[in-house]
Amino acid sequence: MPAQSNIDMLEKVKGSLEASKGVFVVDYRGLTVKEAQELRRALREANAHMKVYKNNIVRIALNEAEMPNIDDMLKGTCAYVFYEKDPVEAAKVLKQEADKLKKMQILGGIADGKAISAEEALAYAELPSRDELLAKLVYVIGSPLSGIAQVCAGPARGLVTALQAVADKQAA
Structure with a gap:
């Protein structure tokens, strides 16, 4: 026993x-x-x-x-x-x-x-630890999304700049 x-x-x-x-x-x-x-x-x-x-x-x-x-x-x-x-x-x-x-x-x-x-x-x-891997995953996922957002905002930004130039020219 x-x-x-x-x-x-x-x-x-x-x-x-x-x-x-x-x-x-x-x-x-x-x-x-x-x-x-x-x-x-x-x-x-x-x-x-x-x-x-x-x-x-x-x-x-x-x-x-x-x-x-x-x-x-x-x-x-x-x-x-x-x-x-x-x-x-x-x-x-x-x-x-x-x-x-x-x-x-x-x-x-x-x-x-x-x-x-x-x-x-x-x-x-x-x-790498689990937290490090999650941070890398967020970066990898977020990186292309921020690039796409910048590309999509580009034409609108250009239009705003052109309209501002026209407004400044008319004001002068």
Whole structure:
């Protein structure tokens, strides 16, 4: 019979998996408490949170939730970064902190419903965020429209200029 603490931890892992869109697995060996706190704070700003659970319990929770198999990543000292919305923002924070601290390594994870390797997780960090993509989309859509508006207004502007010139000539 499993210990009650393990059963409680399994429920917490299941809750984290259900509340998130995916998870990154991180080897956090060597981080000081202060560095871990700074990492957690940065992740919270990116709508993500980091938890440390037993690897076997995470494996059981993933199997019960019928999520992709990432057993090869669940070795050693692992922390799990659950993101709520956008994997890009969480991946950017992880990459930035890993580069800054030189003690942490991204092992992979689950994004968009499939298992991803460390290289794929780092590739997410190179993508523009959702907000950046929306801003670019608005610019791309708005650019031709403003050009069309200027072209359509051109003849009217020319007519107004010509009428103003005639009015000035008659007034003189």
